[in-house]
Each structure stands twice: as structure tokens, then as C-alpha cells.
Amino acid sequence: xxxxxxxxxxxxxxxxxxxxxxxxxxxxxxxxxxxxxxxxxxxxxxxxxxxxxxxxxxxxxxxxxxxxxxxxxxxxxxxxxxxxxxxxxxxxxxxxxxxxxxxxxxxxxxxxxxxxxxxxxxxxxxxxxxxxxxxxxxxxxxxxxxxxxxxxx
Amino acid sequence: xxxxxxxxxxxxxxxxxxxxxxxxxxxxxxxxxxxxxxxxxxxxxxxxxxxxxxxxxxxxxxxxxxxxxxxxxxxxxxxxxxxxxxxxxxxxxxxxxxxxxxxxxxxxxxxxxxxxxxxxxxxxxxxxxxxxxxxxxxxxxxxxxxxxxxxxxxxxxxxxxxxxxxxxxxxxxxxxxxxxxxxxxxxxxxxxxxxxxxxxxxxxxxxxxxxxxxxxxxxxxxxxxxxxxxxxxxxxxxxxxxxxxxxxxxxxxxxxxxxxxxxxxxxxxxxxxxxxxxxxxxxxxxxxxxxxxxxxxxxxxxxxxxxxxxxxxxxxxxxxxxxxxxxxxxxxxxxxxxxxxxxxxxxxxxxxxxxxxxxxxxxxxxxxxxxxxxxxxxxxxxxxxxxxxxxxxxxxxxxxxxxxxxxxxxxxxxxxxx
Numbered sequence: 001x002x003x004x005x006x007x008x009x010x011x012x013x014x015x016x017x018x019x020x021x022x023x024x025x026x027x028x029x030x031x032x033x034x035x036x037x038x039x040x041x042x043x044x045x046x047x048x049x050x051x052x053x054x055x056x057x058x059x060x061x062x063x064x065x066x067x068x069x070x071x072x073x074x075x076x077x078x079x080x081x082x083x084x085x086x087x088x089x090x091x092x093x094x095x096x097x098x099x100x101x102x103x104x105x106x107x108x109x110x111x112x113x114x115x116x117x118x119x120x121x122x123x124x125x126x127x128x129x130x131x132x133x134x135x136x137x138x139x140x141x142x143x144x145x146x147x148x149x150x151x152x153x
Numbered sequence: 154x155x156x157x158x159x160x161x162x163x164x165x166x167x168x169x170x171x172x173x174x175x176x177x178x179x180x181x182x183x184x185x186x187x188x189x190x191x192x193x194x195x196x197x198x199x200x201x202x203x204x205x206x207x208x209x210x211x212x213x214x215x216x217x218x219x220x221x222x223x224x225x226x227x228x229x230x231x232x233x234x235x236x237x238x239x240x241x242x243x244x245x246x247x248x249x250x251x252x253x254x255x256x257x258x259x260x261x262x263x264x265x266x267x268x269x270x271x272x273x274x275x276x277x278x279x280x281x282x283x284x285x286x287x288x289x290x291x292x293x294x295x296x297x298x299x300x301x302x303x304x305x306x307x308x309x310x311x312x313x314x315x316x317x318x319x320x321x322x323x324x325x326x327x328x329x330x331x332x333x334x335x336x337x338x339x340x341x342x343x344x345x346x347x348x349x350x351x352x353x354x355x356x357x358x359x360x361x362x363x364x365x366x367x368x369x370x371x372x373x374x375x376x377x378x379x380x381x382x383x384x385x386x387x388x389x390x391x392x393x394x395x396x397x398x399x400x401x402x403x404x405x406x407x408x409x410x411x412x413x414x415x416x417x418x419x420x421x422x423x424x425x426x427x428x429x430x431x432x433x434x435x436x437x438x439x440x441x442x443x444x445x446x447x448x449x450x451x452x453x454x455x456x457x458x459x460x461x462x463x464x465x466x467x468x469x470x471x472x473x474x475x476x477x478x479x480x481x482x483x484x485x486x487x488x489x490x491x492x493x494x495x496x497x498x499x500x501x502x503x504x505x506x507x508x509x510x511x512x513x514x515x516x517x518x519x520x521x522x523x524x525x526x527x528x529x530x531x532x533x534x535x536x537x538x539x540x541x542x543x544x545x546x547x548x549x550x551x552x553x554x555x556x557x558x559x560x561x562x563x564x565x566x567x568x569x570x571x
Contacts, residue, residue, distance in 0.1 A: 015533075015534065018533045018534065019529060019530075019533050021533075022205040022529065022532045022533045023205075023529070025204070025205050025206075025207055026201065026204040026205055027204075028204065030204075030207045031204065031207055031208065031209055032207045032208070033207070033208045033209040035209070035212065038475060038477060038479075
């Protein structure tokens, strides 16, 4: 043990250093905890949360072209897309779109497969539901986005 | 009635004058004060510890969680009282009672001021050390009576730890007591009040007497007292990662809260011994260096100023409360609390109260520094391993304690005192 190490040990400098560190951290500015329902958490930009089906902002028409690529990409096969061909325009049009959130692992492969950027996993994270059926989202829910209950006294 | 109130002009403690009524009043005040201090300490510990760990701590029960300890106490009182089927019923019942009684009995001789003690014993320090070490008995009883492995191991650890550190503690205490003989007549004392008066006469806290030996003795005591009270980093008897909760694993509800109360009361008690022996007890800082009426008047405003500071802090908290309907009641409550603190501050400005409260204030202020240090250690240091604890106790603390004792005892014999 060198002289320097010995002095550090006898004078308990390491302990004092630790005490100084914890003392500095008492500054309220350092606090990282959020007061959740009142304070919204800072969700990362690349966070993959609630799925959402995009709609055209002006015409309110769905962007989905019912190509079924998301359903094929999904490793869990939890997306079911049904469509029917419009006889006038000769185009496939979306009828129903179900997304079983209870089986979703938020891998984002469906999002990547979507050719029109219609389906995306948003930053919404409040996905709790009172029933298993509530976890299976249909087309309207997907287009509207999750509507968590706001609790107030 | 007049005779009853005449005591207030007395220069002695109620115990010495044999004033039974005032002694009872003092005991009740001290009991209430300790209970309030434990509640405050509970809140402060959670808050300060949380801030050291960059958390918020309790925030929901009352403004900034101020009512959390009261809610916890209520919860504990209405919890089911469980006694293990195989437990030794009498001992199981006795253990928390003994621990609490020993923790509170110690406060009889603690001098909050020259007249502000229940009594002044001529063996005050011995009484404190003796009674406080009886608490180990309660802990062993708790561990044994629970008839379970973890409590037994916790009790064994606790007793061996307390017994080893008591020696180092004793060495430190003796060297402080020897310092009381460094006066002209060379008469030493064991009385808590006279120890403080000896520091007053020598115009120096024993912390700085014969520097660095007074400081070393204090330092040994400061470490040993953390070990004595089973607090981090010496909290092996109740190390939750190893022993669940140590000796009070099988206790719940009210009995557990008694252990909790006793632990904090013991912390207050040992801190008071440290303050009395080394930090000048009730004396205000620089009572000789900054003497004179002007300085006396200046320092006499400290108690009121402290409460005004708390008032301002609470008021700032009220103003900065989030603007949300759910916070209306909390806001009103914190505002009312701020007003109460301000009211106490105004009350402490009334001259007779102001004079009366001086010694108590400085004593409590010094003790609270120690209480903060307890939380600070807990937030900083990792727990010792048991063999390291014993090594520290027997191979470092006791030899250093004996060395300090020898120097402090021998130096005056050669007329070499500084």
C-alpha cells in the first residue's frame, strides 16, 4: 500500500467523497421521477405503442389499400384485413381491420411492411383494458386512437 | 397555583427539587416531543433518502406527503395483531415493551438545558449507557421468542454487534469524562448537566479539546453509535436482503411500530449523548468567542428565525402547488401548516418564551444534525459484511479508543494540556 492510498484510507476520503456525491444529488432539480397522471411522461420518439390506422386529413378516407402486407409480415398473425372490390373503381377497399393487441409484441414489422404509411405504432402507451375483448381493436378504434379514461375527482 | 408556577424561576431540574408535578409535566412534554420527532423523522428520512436517490418520495398523502407518517401509523394500529403459533407468548409480548421502555427511560437524564431535564443524576452518563444497552435484551428476547430462523439470526447478530461496539463507545465516553477534570480544581463529573457546564467553564467544546484527541474520541463515538442503533451501514441485524427484517420479522402492526418507535428514540438518545459530551449540549455556538449582550441578542433570534424560514419554505410550496382541481385541499392544508409554523415563530419572539426556549433550541438543533447524518449515511454507504464489521470494531475502533484514552488520561499528569 502506497503512502497516498494509506492517507486516503485513514482520512476516509473515499467515504467523504461518497457523502459529497449524495449530498449534491439532493438538489430537487436532479429528481427524475414524474408525477404520472398530472405530468405526461416523456416518451421516446422511436417508442412503439398503440397501433393507429392513418386517415386522409381532408377527406377522412382511410389510407389503407387493403394490400394485406401487414398481416403477412406479422409474426403473430394477429392482423386480419378484409376487403371487397369496388365494382365502379375496380379498386380494393378496406371493410374491416382487426388488430389483437393482447398478442402483439410491438415488433413494428407491420409498420415497416405498410406501403402507404397508413399503419403505424404510435407513442400512445395507455393500453390497459378491463377485458380481453377490449384488447382486440377494430377499424374504428384503430382510426380514432386509444381513448384512455381521464380520472378526476 | 402561584407556588406551582414559582418553579419556573428555579435554577434546578424538577427531579433535584423533588417537584413531582413538574417532573410529570416534563416527562409528558419529552414523551410528546419524541413522538413528534419520530413522526417528523420518518417523513424526513423517506424524503431525504428519496432526493438522494433522485426520486420524489411520498407525494400523495397530504402536500408533499406530509401526512404519510400519520397514515402509516393509522394503518399499523388497525392491522391484525399476529402472534406466531409456536412463539413464546410472554416473551414475545414483553420484548417490544422492554425495548420501548429502555429507549424512553434514557431521556430522563438528557439535559435540554440547565433546568430542562427531568432530573440530574450524579451518575447520568453511566445511567444512560447502562439503560440503553438493556435494549439488547429486548432484541434478543424478540429474536428468541419468535421461534423462527431469521429473527434468531438477526438477534444474534444484533447482540454481538452491540456488545462489541459498546466497548469502543465506552472508551470514547471515558475520554470525554476525563476531560471534565481539566479544570482548576480538577473535579470530574458523570452528571450530564455538569459535563456541559464543564465545557462552559473550559470555554471549549470537548470536540476541540486536546485536538485531535477530543475529535478522535467523538469520531469513535459517532461510528459506534450508528452501530449501536443498528442503522446503515451497520444494519446487519435487520438486513432485508439477508434476514428479511431481522429480529422483528415475526412482528406486525402495533408491536412492530413499537420497535420502530424505539429504534428512532434510541437514535435520538445516542445523538443526545454525543451532543452533551462533545458538542456543548445546550450552549449556543461561539458562546465565549462571540460573547456579550449584542451577540446574545443576535443568537436569541435563531429559534424564531428557523420557524420563519420553515414558514417561507412551506409558503413557497403552497404557491408553487400545481394548478389543478385535485390540489385544492392540499394547497389549503399546506397554507394552514405554513401559518402554524409562522405562528410558532411569532410565539418564540415573546421575551419570556424566547429566553426559556434558547437552550432547548440549540440542543435540538445539534441533535438534528446527527439525525440528518443518520439518513445521509443510509443514503450513501453500502452495508458492511459481518466479519468486516467485527474487524472494524475490534481491530480498529477499540485500539484507537484505548490509545485516545491513554493520551487523554496521561497528558494532564505531565501538565501537558492543550
